[in-house]
């Protein structure tokens with residue numbers, strides 16, 4: 202393993218060594234340098250994790266997916282030294298099966314490893330014009346893919362109050378959803394929302410002073426909720442995970458890193474079902490003795506250690522879970538140890 206990690210491109214990859222450690226056994230089964238193996242990075246971003254893998258395993262081929270064309274441009278530049286071994290595709294990750302078909306990996310069981318590093322990248326947060334960050338005044342956009350038809354401002358200015366309450370409650374777990382939605386509707390009757398600062402001000406006024414002092418920035422949950430609604434993030438994840446797992450060959454591995462509880466809950470449930478069940482992925486019926494089987498590679502969710510949290514604040518929220526696809530007939534071996542975190 203290399204002593205030093207790859208360069209910093211503004212987004213420092215989280216738990217990069219652990220991801221390499223977890224996926225390498227699946228990627229080196231044919232050859233120690235990864236020759237003949239294919240890794241799908243379903244959330245390529247700035248290519249930080251991808252660069253780690255391509256450096257560590259000089260024979261590995263990588264297919265990188267991202268819905269954000271700006272991220273793909275950055276990754277293409279960063280990964281130029283490995284151009285012969287990579288293919289980058291602009292797609293939502295639930296389009297994974299179609300993307301793989303483009304490269305003749307259409308059949309199930311053709312991929313050795315899959316990595317998901319969910320959420321937004323530091324570049325997306327830092328690029329104020331994208332409107333993801335409550336700390337920067339910017340147009341209320343929040344689209345990861347600029348071709349999406351609906352911005353955060355569109356939602357705020359056109360959805361009825363009940364729909365706004367639902368979004369804030371469901372995707373932000375915001376206990377003051379009703380108060381915030383009510384104030385949004387009253388304010389937009391005079392002046393439609395255009396900027397993040399206007400939304401931050403409304404959230405701030407809607408939350409009682411005592412509650413504003415706890416639980417981080419008062420607008421954090423509202424921004425998360427809108428981002429999830431604009432980008433349909435949870436639906437995309439719900440269908441992407443089974444597709445990714447169905448693409449894995451026997452012995453193949455999947456690692457998923459989530460940074461907020463809604464996404465982690467989906468990962469936890471899909472993985473638990475996969476370990477417990479013999480149901481063929483994607484089929485609504487139980488066929489005993491058939492279908493892919495999985496074992497857990499992690500004890501509950503893994504976290505970053507204190508040193509990484511200090512050097513890379515983004516890592517403080519991470520929850521990493523990993524599975525290995527096992528032989529159809531083998532008994533699943535569950536991770537033992539402490540309960541889930």
Ligand SMILES: C[S@@+](CC[C@H](N)C(=O)[O-])C[C@H]1O[C@@H](n2cnc3c(N)ncnc32)[C@H](O)[C@@H]1O
Pocket residue numbers: 212213214215243244245246247248249250251266267268269272292293294295318319320321322323345434437438
């Ligand atoms: C946390 S970043 C990945 C960072 C990357 N691992 C690195 O080290 O540079 C997540 C990326 O996933 C992308 N993304 C989020 N949701 C997506 C989806 N549904 N389909 C495809 N890409 C998505 C975002 O555009 C972003 O670039």
